[in-house]
Amino acid sequence: MxxxxxxxxxxxxxxxxxxxxxxxxxxxxxxxxxxxxxxxxxxxxxxxxxxxxxxxxxxxxxxxxxxxxxxxxxxxxxxxxxxxxxxxxxxxxxxxxxxxxxxxxxxxxxxxxxxxxxxxxxxxxxxxxxxxxxxxxxxxxxxxxxxxxxxxxxxxxxxxxxxxxxxxxxxxxHIGFELLPEKFTLSQLQKLYEIILDKKLDKRNFRKNILRTETVTALEEKQQGVLHKPAQLFTKK
Amino acid sequence: MxxxxxxxxxxxxxxxxxxxxxxxxxxxxxxxxxxxxxxxxxxxxxxxxxxxxxxxxxxxxxxxxxxxxxxxxxxxxxxxxxxxxxxxxxxxxxxxxxxxxxxxxxxxxxxxxxxxxxxxxxxxxxxxxxxxxxxxxxxxxxxxxxxxxxxxxxxxxxxxxxxxxxxxxxxxxHIGFELLPEKFTLSQLQKLYEIILDKKLDKRNFRKNILRTETVTALEEKQQGVLHKPAQLFTKK
DNA sequence: ATACTTCGTGTGCTAAATACACTTTCAAAT
DNA sequence: ATTTGAAAGTGTATTTAGCACACGAAGTAT
CATH class of the missing domain: 3.90.79.10 (Nucleoside Triphosphate Pyrophosphohydrolase)
Structure with a gap:
C-alpha cells in the first residue's frame, strides 16, 4: 500500500x-x-x-x-x-x-x-x-x-x-401554538407573537392573518371562569 | 476526588x-x-x-x-x-x-x-x-x-x-450579485434569479424591486461590444 | 439606410397590508 | 335587577405592494 x-x-x-x-x-x-x-x-x-x-x-x-x-x-x-x-x-x-x-x-x-x-x-x-x-x-x-x-x-x-x-x-x-396549551384563544396567541417579536401588533389584522393561514381551527367551546366576555377557543389544525 | x-x-x-x-x-x-x-x-x-x-x-x-x-x-x-x-x-x-x-x-x-x-x-x-x-x-x-x-x-x-x-x-x-462579475447588468441579475428560483420573473417588477432595496448602484458606464442597445452596468452598493 | 436585437420605461388593475373605534358578553359587586 | 369592569369580537377606508402588459430607443452589422 x-x-x-x-x-x-x-x-x-x-x-x-x-x-x-x-x-x-x-x-x-x-x-x-x-x-x-x-x-x-x-x-x-x-x-x-x-x-x-x-x-x-x-x-x-x-x-x-x-x-x-x-x-x-x-x-x-x-x-x-x-x-x-x-x-x-x-x-x-x-x-x-x-x-x-x-x-x-x-x-x-x-x-x-x-x-x-x-x-x-x-x-x-x-x-x-x-x-x-x-x-x-x-x-x-x-x-x-x-x-x-x-x-x-x-x-x-x-x-x-x-x-x-x-x-x-x-x-x-406560524409555529407559535407549539408554546400554548392544546386549547388557546387568539388573544393569547397574539400576546405570544408580540412577546417573541418584541413589538405590538394590531388585533384585527393579526386575526385576519392567522385565520387566513389556516394553521388553527375554531372549537365549539369558550373560555370559562373569566370575569369578562369569554373568548372562543382554538386549537392547531 | x-x-x-x-x-x-x-x-x-x-x-x-x-x-x-x-x-x-x-x-x-x-x-x-x-x-x-x-x-x-x-x-x-x-x-x-x-x-x-x-x-x-x-x-x-x-x-x-x-x-x-x-x-x-x-x-x-x-x-x-x-x-x-x-x-x-x-x-x-x-x-x-x-x-x-x-x-x-x-x-x-x-x-x-x-x-x-x-x-x-x-x-x-x-x-x-x-x-x-x-x-x-x-x-x-x-x-x-x-x-x-x-x-x-x-x-x-x-x-x-x-x-x-x-x-x-x-x-x-438579495445576495445574488455575489455570483456575478463586479459589473453586471440588471438583465444578467434577473436571469440569475430566475435560474436559482427556477421560475420566470417580470422584467419591470424585478427592476422596481431590486432598485427599491438599494443593494446595487448604477455605474456611469455601459456594456460594450454587444450587437444591440448596450445595457447600463451596475455594481453592488 | 435598413435590419436586428436587447434595453429601458409607465400605467392601470388587483390584492394585500395597515390604521383605526365601537359594541358585545360575561362575572362580580352592589 | 342594575351597574361596572374587562377583554372579546368585528368592518371599512386608505395606503402600499404586486402584477400584467407593449413600444420606442440605442446600439451593431451589413
Whole structure:
C-alpha cells in the first residue's frame, strides 16, 4: 500500500466531542422563558454553580436529532416536542472560562478534547411541563428570555441566536401554538407573537392573518371562569 | 476526588472527526453550477473515482468558518468569498457506501471514527475563478445544479439542502450579485434569479424591486461590444 | 439606410397590508 | 335587577405592494 503517494498529510487525529445543546422555550402568558439547568459541580469544588442550557454529548450510535430528543426527554416526559436544529457552534475557544474548564475536567472523560456543539431550539407547552431529574442536570429554572443571567460556555450566544432563528420561523411557519396549551384563544396567541417579536401588533389584522393561514381551527367551546366576555377557543389544525 | 458520586456515567469517549463541506455555487450566465472535485483514490484500487463536494477535516485550532475559508482558498486564490453555514449533517450512517468506506480507510487516520460534517455554501464569481490544486482534491468540475451526478457520502443531500437555503437567502437578503462579475447588468441579475428560483420573473417588477432595496448602484458606464442597445452596468452598493 | 436585437420605461388593475373605534358578553359587586 | 369592569369580537377606508402588459430607443452589422 503506497499510502504516502496519494494521501494528503493526515490532520486532526484528535477528534472532537460533539454535543447538542437545546434552547427550550416556554411561555407563561406573560413572558417568553428559556429553560436553564444548574450545572452539576464537582463535590470538592465549592464555587457558585453556573447555569447552562441543557445539553449532552451525542452518543456513538445516535443522530443529532435523536440526541436532541433524548436530552429533552431526560428533562421532561413529554413526547412530540417541536425541535429544530439552528446552528453549529465550533469556535476552538468557546470553552475559555475557568469554571468551564474545571467542569470539563470533572465530568468529561477527555477534558482536553475540543467540544463542538450543535444548537437546537424547542418549543414546549409550559402547562404540561413537569421537570424530571436528568443525568446531566441539577435543578432546572425558567428565566425570562430578555433577562438571561451569565451562562456557562458560550451559552449566552447560543440562546441569543436561537431567539433570532425562532423569530424568523415564527413569521414564516406560524409555529407559535407549539408554546400554548392544546386549547388557546387568539388573544393569547397574539400576546405570544408580540412577546417573541418584541413589538405590538394590531388585533384585527393579526386575526385576519392567522385565520387566513389556516394553521388553527375554531372549537365549539369558550373560555370559562373569566370575569369578562369569554373568548372562543382554538386549537392547531 | 470522589468522581463517582457526582458524575454522570461518561459516554461517547470515542470522539468524532468533524469536517466542513462547501457547496460552491457559480453562475455562467446560463446555468447555476456547483463545484465538484474528483475524490482521490487509493493507488491500489482501480475503481471508477467518485465525485464529491470539496471538504476537509476541521483542524485542531481552527473555527468552522475558518476551516470553510481555508478549503475554498485551497481550491482557488480568491479572497472575500461569500460563505454561509447552513446545516450540520450528523447521521451515524451517513457513510454507508462501499467506496466511501474504502476512501476513509485510505485517507483517514481513524477510518472507523464517526464523521460529522458542517455544511457551508459559498457564492463565487465564475469569471474570476481559477482552480488550484488542493491537497484533498484531484480534478475539479462545474456541474449544473439541476443535473448533479451521484456523489460520495451524503453529498447529494447536502447539495440539495444548500440550494434550498440559497433560495431562501436570495429572497431575503438579495445576495445574488455575489455570483456575478463586479459589473453586471440588471438583465444578467434577473436571469440569475430566475435560474436559482427556477421560475420566470417580470422584467419591470424585478427592476422596481431590486432598485427599491438599494443593494446595487448604477455605474456611469455601459456594456460594450454587444450587437444591440448596450445595457447600463451596475455594481453592488 | 435598413435590419436586428436587447434595453429601458409607465400605467392601470388587483390584492394585500395597515390604521383605526365601537359594541358585545360575561362575572362580580352592589 | 342594575351597574361596572374587562377583554372579546368585528368592518371599512386608505395606503402600499404586486402584477400584467407593449413600444420606442440605442446600439451593431451589413
Amino acid at each position: 503506497s499510502k504516502k503517494n496519494s494521501e494528503p498529510t493526515p490532520k486532526n487525529t484528535l477528534g472532537m466531542d460533539v454535543s447538542v445543546d437545546c434552547v427550550v422555550f416556554g411561555f407563561d402568558n406573560d413572558t417568553l422563558k428559556v429553560l436553564l439547568i444548574e450545572q452539576k459541580q464537582p463535590d470538592t469544588v465549592h464555587l457558585k454553580t453556573q447555569n447552562a442550557v441543557p445539553g449532552d454529548l451525542v452518543l456513538d450510535n445516535e443522530s443529532l436529532d435523536e440526541a436532541a430528543k433524548r436530552i429533552l426527554q431526560e428533562l421532561t416526559s413529554l413526547k412530540g416536542i417541536y425541535l429544530k436544529q439552528f446552528h453549529a457552534f465550533g469556535d476552538p475557544n468557546r470553552v475559555r472560562g475557568l469554571k468551564d474548564q474545571q467542569w470539563l475536567r470533572t465530568f468529561r472523560v477527555n477534558p482536553e478534547r475540543r467540544v463542538l456543539t450543535i444548537g437546537y431550539y424547542s418549543l414546549v407547552k409550559l402547562s404540561e411541563f413537569k421537570p424530571k431529574a436528568a443525568s446531566f442536570a441539577g435543578k432546572t429554572y425558567w428565566v425570562d428570555v430578555y433577562n438571561i443571567p451569565s451562562l456557562a460556555f458560550d451559552h449566552n450566544e447560543i440562546v441569543h441566536k436561537a431567539l433570532l432563528m425562532l423569530r424568523h420561523e415564527l413569521m414564516a411557519d | 470522589s468522581k463517582k458520586n457526582s458524575e454522570p456515567t461518561p459516554k461517547n469517549t470515542l470522539g468524532m472527526d468533524v469536517s466542513v463541506d462547501c457547496v460552491v455555487f457559480g453562475f455562467d450566465n446560463d446555468t447555476l453550477k456547483v463545484l465538484l472535485i474528483e475524490q482521490k483514490q487509493p493507488d491500489t484500487v482501480h475503481l471508477k473515482t467518485q465525485n464529491a463536494v470539496p471538504g476537509d477535516l476541521v483542524l485542531d485550532n481552527e473555527s468552522l468558518d475558518e476551516a470553510a475559508k481555508r478549503i475554498l482558498q485551497e481550491l482557488t486564490s480568491l479572497k472575500g468569498i461569500y460563505l454561509k453555514q447552513f446545516h450540520a449533517f450528523g447521521d451515524p450512517n451517513r457513510v454507508r457506501g462501499l467506496k466511501d468506506q474504502q476512501w476513509l480507510r485510505t485517507f483517514r487516520v481513524n477510518p472507523e471514527r464517526r464523521v460529522l460534517t458542517i455544511g457551508y455554501y459559498s457564492l463565487v464569481k465564475l469569471s474570476e475563478f481559477k482552480p488550484k490544486a488542493a491537497s484533498f482534491a484531484g480534478k475539479t468540475y462545474w456541474v449544473d445544479v439541476y443535473n448533479i451526478p451521484s456523489l460520495a457520502f451524503d453529498h447529494n443531500e447536502i447539495v440539495h439542502k444548500a440550494l434550498l437555503m440559497l433560495r431562501h437567502e436570495l429572497m431575503a437578503d
